[in-house]
Amino acid sequence: MTANRPWRGARGMAAVGVPALWSSAAFANFQLNMTPGVTSVSHRIYELHMLIFWICVAIGIVVFGVMFWSIVHHRKSRGAVAAQFHESTKVELAWTVVPVLILVGMAIPATKTLVAMEDTADADLTIKVTGYQWKWRYDYLDEKVGGETLGFYSNLKTTPQQVYGDAPKDEHYLLEVDRPLVLPVGKKVRIVTTAADVIHSWWVPSLGWKRDAIPGFINESWTRIEQPGTYRGQCAELCGKDHGFMPIVIVAMNEPDYAKWLADTKAGLLAERDSATREWSRDELMAKGASVFQTCAACHQANGQGLPGMFPPLVAGQPFAAPEPLLAPLRERGFLDGAGNIHIGSVTQHAEIVMKGIPGTPMSAYAGQLSDVEIAAVLTYIRNSWGNTLGDVVQPAAIKALR
Missing domain, CATH: 1.10.760.10 (Cytochrome c-like domain)
Structure with a gap:
């Protein structure tokens, strides 16, 4: 009898699967909303997103509530007769004034957030980010090594053997680099972005923004990371055949750790230059x-x-x-x-x-x-x-x- 009723198996799977779907472990990975990020800008963007989301929810409730109420209370079975009116001044004023007020209410906080995002003044340090096919270069414009600006290339660390399936893939497959961008926590960092060949896009979701890297142009952004940790991103512009092979890794350190990293990096670069002789x-x-x-x-x-x-x-x-x-x-x-x-x-x-x-x-x-x-x-x-x-x-x- 079971063979003639395949729906029994499906119903049984559903009975087991639905509770599992809503279990704490499964729900932990079931995230649909934006993440708050780890910077003041990302927090403001998240708050703006939630504000506009709830405005949209309220509009939806009002619109669909009126629509369904009208359908129920003005149905033909109740003998409802459609009203006859033309060019109602009150209605036209209502559907003009109300949307304007809603848009103004959304525009004010949005404008404040956009202005804050563009304010790169009074930065503690400046990083130049240059996109290449297919890697990034980071230059610390305020730091010098042997009379030259401190800078290095950041390349994909995933091996070709992993890419082509000849070696097992690890947790950070295509998201790990040989040299990450290291930044101090709590400092305002001005980031200038450009490219050396084609258009790239520097995007780290935890920072709350992304910026195009365009040859011949300089785009400015800023960030202040509030929590130590490792934050990952990728090029968000289709920049060529190996577009997926240029990840971004930021390591945010406390001030003492950052100072030690800076000193060690300078010493390493000097030693590397000396080794050429x-x-x-x-x-x-x-x-x-x-x-x-x-x-x-x-x-x-x-x-x-x-x-x-x-x-x-x-x-x-x-x-x-x-x-x-x-x-x-x-x-x-x-x-x-x-x-x-x-x-x-x-x-x-x-x-x-x-x-x-x-x-x-x-x-x-x-x-x-x-x-x-x-x-x-x-x-x-x-x-x-x-x-x-x-x-x-x-x-x-x-x-x-x-x-």
Whole structure:
């Protein structure tokens, strides 16, 4: 009999599933509303959102209440006769004045919130955020290291093996970076946003706002984080093929912890610059290059095979089929032989492509993004991996000379 009544199973599942849905554990993840965030601006936005929400609820109750009352009390079965009137001054005044009062009541708090959001004056520090395909750069404009502005790139930490399913995904898959933006708690931070290539959008929900990063333009915002913690976001603008690979991570620290981080970061950057003057071993360069190549792997793949028709392989002798506009620059630079196979040129040729890019192709210039050590390391890694047996050991001093 059970086989002839499948609805019994469905009804049984519903009887079990509905209470489970409303259990405390399930309901904890069932969130439909905005989050209050961790800044004064996000709190004001949340309060404005709730104010307008309840105004809309009140309007809905009044409108639908009048509508349903009219349907019930003026139905045909009760002998109701439609009223005949035309151009009622009272009605026209009512549906004009009431909406105006509602809009004014909503506009006043909204305007105050917008004005507060745009007030970047009296900031304690200024951070410049620059969007790249596909990473962010953070410059602390009030801090100097060796006479230069303190700054660094923030890259996706998720490995290509995780992206392509060859390794297990962790809790923060596609939401973790190698270097987060670190900010002090309780300080007003002015954030200026721009981009170096295409339009990006810097968005951390806990801050309560997002701001477009547009090449050639500077957009201003500000924040004051009230609670220590880690806050995550992503690029909110479709900026290209790997748009989903440029997360944002902010670590908010108490003042003593922030001061220690600042001192340690400056010391680390100075040590990194000093390391460019010494001679590196092959093993050191290969290990460093494998780490730096994570930036390249999004386009050229972790195995160096590239993407057909878009990004060339980095393995000598591999064919590369692509539209002529992509092939011509490679051929001119000697990286493509007569048969259409990849030919890795001299160290100088290879370094120039990495540093200057190839105009008219997706290959960007990395001279301003990678240090001498990083460029030397990634060149050494590429020229000695995936069957490439050139044996070159590229020193940072050689890259510095090419600059």
